[in-house]
Amino acid sequence: MFIYKPREIFLQSLQTLSICTYLLVIVGGAVLLFHPLVLLALLLPLVLALAAAGGLAQWRKSLKYFLIMIFLSMIINITVNKMGATVLWLGPVLPFFGRFIITLESLFFGLVMGCRLLIVFSAFILYNLVLNPDRALFAFAKIFPRSAMLVALTAKTIPYLGQQMQRAAEIQQCRGINYYRGNLANRINNRLPLIKVLFLSALEDSFNLGESIQARAYGSGSRSCYFRSSPRPRDYFVLSASLGAALLLLWLLLKGEGSFQFFPRMRVLILSGGQVAAMVYICLLLLVPVLLSWGWSKWDYLKWKI
Amino acid sequence: MVDSQWSLYSLLIAVAGIGSFYLWYERRGSSPREMALIATLAALAGLSRLPFAAVPGLQPTTFLVLICGYVFGAAPGFLVGSMAAFTSNLFLGQGPWTPWQMIAWGLAGVCGGLIGLRKEKMNGKGKEMVSRWLLVSLAFLWGFIFGAILNFWHWLTFIYPLTLHSYLATLLISIWFDAVHAVGNALFVLFVGGELIKLLTRFKRRLTVSGLPVERLNGEVVHHEKNG
Numbered sequence: 001m002f003i004y005k006p007r008e009i010f011l012q013s014l015q016t017l018s019i020c021t022y023l024l025v026i027v028g029g030a031v032l033l034f035h036p037l038v039l040l041a042l043l044l045p046l047v048l049a050l051a052a053a054g055g056l057a058q059w060r061k062s063l064k065y066f067l068i069m070i071f072l073s074m075i076i077n078i079t080v081n082k083m084g085a086t087v088l089w090l091g092p093v094l095p096f097f098g099r100f101i102i103t104l105e106s107l108f109f110g111l112v113m114g115c116r117l118l119i120v121f122s123a124f125i126l127y128n129l130v131l132n133p134d135r136a137l138f139a140f141a142k143i144f145p146r147s148a149m150l151v152a153l154t155a156k157t158i159p160y161l162g163q164q165m166q167r168a169a170e171i172q173q174c175r176g177i178n179y180y181r182g183n184l185a186n187r188i189n190n191r192l193p194l195i196k197v198l199f200l201s202a203l204e205d206s207f208n209l210g211e212s213i214q215a216r217a218y219g220s221g222s223r224s225c226y227f228r229s230s231p232r233p234r235d236y237f238v239l240s241a242s243l244g245a246a247l248l249l250l251w252l253l254l255k256g257e258g259s260f261q262f263f264p265r266m267r268v269l270i271l272s273g274g275q276v277a278a279m280v281y282i283c284l285l286l287l288v289p290v291l292l293s294w295g296w297s298k299w300d301y302l303k304w305k306i
Numbered sequence: 307m308v309d310s311q312w313s314l315y316s317l318l319i320a321v322a323g324i325g326s327f328y329l330w331y332e333r334r335g336s337s338p339r340e341m342a343l344i345a346t347l348a349a350l351a352g353l354s355r356l357p358f359a360a361v362p363g364l365q366p367t368t369f370l371v372l373i374c375g376y377v378f379g380a381a382p383g384f385l386v387g388s389m390a391a392f393t394s395n396l397f398l399g400q401g402p403w404t405p406w407q408m409i410a411w412g413l414a415g416v417c418g419g420l421i422g423l424r425k426e427k428m429n430g431k432g433k434e435m436v437s438r439w440l441l442v443s444l445a446f447l448w449g450f451i452f453g454a455i456l457n458f459w460h461w462l463t464f465i466y467p468l469t470l471h472s473y474l475a476t477l478l479i480s481i482w483f484d485a486v487h488a489v490g491n492a493l494f495v496l497f498v499g500g501e502l503i504k505l506l507t508r509f510k511r512r513l514t515v516s517g518l519p520v521e522r523l524n525g526e527v528v529h530h531e532k533n534g
Contacts, residue, residue, distance in 0.1 A: 003399050027402075031313050031463060072479050073464045080465070080472040097471060113464045120463075124401040133396050146336070147328045150385070153345035154352065154393040161353050196501070199350065203509050206346035210339030218338050 003128045010234070010293035011053045011130040016139040018235040019131055022242045022289060023123050029249045029282075030119040033258035037269065038249070039115045041279045045286035046122050052293040055129040059122060066121045073117060074110035081106040083263035109262045135229070145223055153209070157202070165198050234292060234306040241288035248278045248285070313463035320405045320459075327384060327412070339513060340382075347374050347386045351411075352394030363486030367394075368448050369494040370502075371411050375418025376425075376441065377506040383415025403456060410455040414448050438500065445495040449488025453480050 006012065011019065029042050050059050079094075084103025091100030133155070141148035169179060177190050252258035257275040261267040270276055295302045336344075351374070354366040367390055375383020391407035421444060425437040454477060461476040462468065477484075 002396055004396075028314075031317075032311075073460065073476075076465055076472065076475045076479065080469070080475050081467065083467070097475065109466065113466075117464055120402050124399070128399050144328050144332055146332050146341070150341060150345050150348070150389055151393060153342065154348045154389050155396055157346055157349035158353050158356075158393060158397065161349055162356070165353075192498070195498075196505075199502070199505060202346050202350055203343070203505070206342040207339060207509075207512070209346070210337070210342035213338035213342060219335075 002133060004131065004133055006132065007054065009053060009130075010296040011049065011126075011289060012132065013234070014130070014238055014289075015229065015231050015235045016131065016135050018231070018238040018242070019127075020136075021246075022238055022286075023127050025242045025246045025249070026286065027120055027123045028246070030116045030123075032253055033249060034112055034116060035252070035258050035260045035269075035279075036112050036115070037276075037279050038252065038258055038282070039112065039119060041283040042286065043115065043119050043122070044283055045290060046119060046126065048287065048290045049293075050122060050126050050129075052290050053126060053129045055125060058129070059125050062121070062125055066118065069121075070114040070117050074114050077110040077113055078102055078106050081109065081263075084109075085264040105262050105264070105266055108266060112260075112262075141223065149218075161198065161202055164201065165194065168194055168197055232306065234296075237292060237306065238289050241285040245282045245285040248282050252278050312468065313459065316459055316462050317405070320409055324388060324405060324408055324412070327388075331381070331385065343509065343513065344382055344385050344389070347382075348389035348393060351386060351390035352397075355390075355394045356397065363449075363483035364490045365487055366490070366494055367391075367411060368414050368452060368487065369445050369491045369499070371415045372418040372441065372445055372448065372491075372495070373499060373502050373506065375415035375420075376422040376437075377503060377510055378419075379422065380416040380419025383417075383419040384412040385415070387411030387413070387415035402459065406456050406459055410452045413455075414452070417444060417448070438495075441499060442492050442495045445491035445499075446488045449486075449491050450484050452487060453477065453484035456480075 026042050026046055030039060033039075047056075047059075050056055079097060079100060082098070082101050082103070084101075084105030084107075086104035087101060088104055088107065089102040091102065093099050137148050137151055140151075172190075172194060173179070179187060179190055181187075182190075249258065252275065255275075257271050257278075260269070292302075292306065296306070297303075347370075351367045351370040354370060358364045358366065367387075371383060371387040371390060374386045378386075388408035388411060391411045392404060395401070395404050395407070418441075421437060421440055457473075457476045457480060461473050465472045465476055
């Protein structure tokens with residue numbers, strides 16, 4: 001039932017810290033910097049990483065919903081932003097928002113914000129595809145053991161309750177109750193006793209679960225650890241590349257070359273050679289996991305070595 | 307120049323807020339029974355999102371969290387709300403919305419807890435009636451507050467300039483979903499709330515272990531009561 005499905009792919013074999021750092025650098029870069037070329041340098045490796053994780057089909061599927069959100073936020077930016085100097089269209093006066101003006105600058109700004117939104121959404125699609133929730137929880141449990149236990153219990157209970165609900169519904173259907181016919185009120189009325197039973201049995205079960213946890217001496221000593229995972233060379237490669245990209249992004253931010261002046265008029269896109277070099281290096285560093293993933297699937301020696 | 311720092315600050319504050327609450331929970335400690343009950347309530351709240359995922363806006367989770375807070379108190383309310391958001395997203399997909407959903411549903415639980423506290427202090431016949439209608443109106447309001455919290459980061463990160471006009475425009479985009487959420491919440495509390503409160507109160511009583519008064523040989527009576 002999890003969105004995450006274990007597969008034999010390179011990105012899933014990375015440690016939680018490495019993959020989280022990689023994604024954090026991309027999301028952090030997209031949130032803090034909005035130079036169009038920096039965003040492209042972040043988007044390109046991200047899309048290739050999604051392809052390496054076999055998630056392009058899912059990305060395209062999710063894109064339909066995300067494009068609506070991106071389009072809506074572009075509309076807001078165009079509607080409320082009247083700071084641009086190059087007026088393209090003078091629209092009608094809207095109540096509360098004043099005159100609707102489309103400027104070249106606000107249009108471009110809306111597009112760039114849409115690109116940022118796309119990067120953030122795509123990064124989370126990759127996160128859902130490659131980060132094993134169990135491993136993430138294992139890392140999280142070192143700092144928050146009780147909360148990790150709560151997450152594990154809740155995550156285990158959701159599919160169990162779903163199955164219970166399905167089972168109870170099938171029994172009721174055998175008795176002639178139809179959940180899919182009749183008007184909405186009828187359908188809700190038919191389902192209410194089912195939900196009540198589910199609540200009662202789930203809460204009753206929770207007490208048994210609590211007693212079972214206590215009987216297993218939960219909290220009487222340190223946490224049991226059934227598997228240990230140590231970082232491998234691939235983790236060091238991805239971690240170093242991500243940290244390198246983070247440093248370059250920070251350098252651009254501090255130098256003021258990671259932002260772009262949209263209003264009142266757009267300034268030139270490229271300010272210096274150093275800026276272009278930094279963007280190219282950021283792109284190349286973020287491509288490291290993609291290249292390793294490609295090598296991992298094609299070259300057995302590399303797979304064994306890293 | 308467009309300023310993007312507010313987005314980062316807001317995210318840091320949100321994550322620090324959630325983190326400090328969970329740190330407090332780690333230090334406070336809780337019995338396995340209480341943990342299992344909170345996990346089950348969070349699972350029920352999270353599960354209720356899944357069948358309604360196809361109807362944008364309609365989420366019984368808010369009403370369930372509100373009622374949990376009302377019966378069990380503000381801290382369990384926050385735990386149930388935030389845990390429901392995080393774990394249900396393991397099935398629906400984590401995103402930039404996850405910390406904000408955790409905060410929004412957590413605060414809905416805290417809000418329910420505060421109403422429960424107020425009810426306990428109230429006396430008289432109208433006590434049940436007042437708290438019921440208060441819960442209905444609060445559930446309705448939370449439909450919009452939830453939307454306002456979730457739109458906040460989107461507004462700070464992707465919209466410019468950061469003015470009241472631009473925030474209202476952002477809210478306006480999701481107003482229909484928020485309205486469906488608000489009406490759904492109010493109807494859930496109105497029609498199912500009373501029964502759910504009774505049910506949860508019964509389980510809350512079962513969590514409280516009361517010892518019978520023990521009379522010692524010298525005639526002194528000792529009372530025991532503790533939460534387990």
